[in-house]
Amino acid sequence: MATISPFQGIVYNQERIQDLKDVVTPPYDVISERERQEYFDRHPQNVVRLILSQDEPDDTEENDRYTRAARHFHTWLEQGILKQDSEPALYLTKMDFKSEGVLRTRLGFIALVELEDFGGAILPHEKTFSATRADRLRLIQTCKANFSPVFSLFSDPDEEIMGLLRSTAEEMEPDADFTEVIGYRHRLWRVTDPKIHQGVSEKLAQKPLYIADGHHRYETALIYRRQMESQKGGPDARAPYNSVMMYLTSMQDPGLIMRSVHRMLCQVSRNAMDRFAEKAGAFFDVEAMDVGAHGQVGAPGPFLAKIRKGAGRGVMGAVVRGHRAGYVLRPKTGIMDQLHNGDIPGPLRKLDVTIATKLLLEKVLGFEEAALDDERRILYTSRIQKAFNAIHNGTCDVALILNPTRLSDVEETSQAGLIMPRKSTYFFPKVLSGLVMNKLGG
DSSP states (O other): OOOEEOBOOEEEOTTTOSOGGGTOBSOGGGOOHHHHHHHHHHOTTOTHHHHSOOOOTTOOSSSSHHHHHHHHHHHHHHHTSEEEOSSOBEEEEEEEEEETTEEEEEEEEEEEEEOOOTTSSEEOOBOOOHHHHHHHHHHHHHHOEESSOEEEEEOOTTOTTHHHHHHHHHTSOOSEEEEOTTSOEEEEEEEOOHHHHHHHHHHHTTSOEEEEEOHHHHHHHHHHHHHHHHHHTSOOTTOGGGEEEEEEEETTOTTOEEEOOEEEEOSOOHHHHHTHHHHHTTTEEEEEEEOOGGGOOOOOHHHHHHHHHTTTTTOEEEEETTOSEEEEEEEOTTHHHHHHTTTSOHHHHTOHHHHIIIIIIIIITOOOHHHHTOTTTEEEESOHHHHHHHHHTTSOSEEEEOOOOOHHHHHHHHHTTOOBOTTOOEEESOOOBSSSBEEOOO
16 A cells, blocks of 8 residues: 655745746756756756756766755755745645647645555556666765655546545645746645545555656665665664655546657667668558658658557657658557567557567667667657657657557556556656655755
8 A cells, every 4th residue: 555644845935936937847857958058047046956967077976966966955955945844734736738729737746655666556667777767866865855756646536535635725825826937837735734634645545656757766766765774774664765755646637648759769770771661661561751851851740640540559650860751650460469479468569669669679770778778879759840850950860759658558557567668658747846845864
């Protein structure tokens, strides 16, 4: 059973920070280099200095971006830029945003969740990158804090949990209300009623939690707990590192959206690019479509429409640097069962991300495990035009255009104890970093 509890969160002091939009960001892993500099320039106490600080030429092991993040964190606490709440709360959040021109709202809340090894009440669904785990571990070791919540889901079809929290918010003015630069409105309420805490905790204790986003942060929290227990000679039930800060929302929330995660592949061999259509033809029915002249990718509308039409059947697209044509790829009937019936379980064999990994990345393009774990060779985006532009400007060699993974596939895979390939899902919108933080001691 998952153990949920309120906590005394650390928040930006609104008497010192005029507008919260100036200090919050999305999670570290969706911030580009350009965006990171924009956040640095936007405000001297922007949370980017904590979650994704910059390297300096004269960095040492004793003075680097992790130690700078820790110094910022503690200095801001001392100066009153950040303050810790005086009583435990569940932090209810409401986000208003537009997706494909439609105004939507997502309701969620931030709490502490007791850490459990995978296989119990907390279920992962995708593989992680070793370099990113090491990076996040250094950050938590040095700063001893959670700056960004893990994003998790639970089933609440009758709104037993979210209905209880929504009715509470309707009776209160929000403690924070601001609109991001991109136009998303955020509201936050501190729910301090112990009866509400108990009701939410009891109802969630009966449900599994599915990690939607933040697998690296959760795995890092597990590693950090093991390290602390080793240092202290055993478990300590009261230690703050036994829990992780988590944003929770219902799987039935109408504001929960899943987007595609397209692959942008770098350092692909010239031979693999030249023979792409030929080699792909062994596993796919390949349809070439004109997407632009002289290797310049044009408007992807008709190309994307054919891919979207094949959603749920493993249909995907590929654009190769130097090729006039884009390729719509339809897996040959039974090809995954024929090649992987003995080594990949059924729920995974049918997934677009598995088909892309096993057939295109490994067999057609020759990527080995080290390359699959290298975030410099495989880049990811939810925006199709960004993937096309990466081919047009020569940043990458091949773009794979995928349909979104379905929420039902996440649930089925997680319940079966299976793990999807890396970056299989993109839950939208991302949960803000810096809205609430959690100190782990020290």
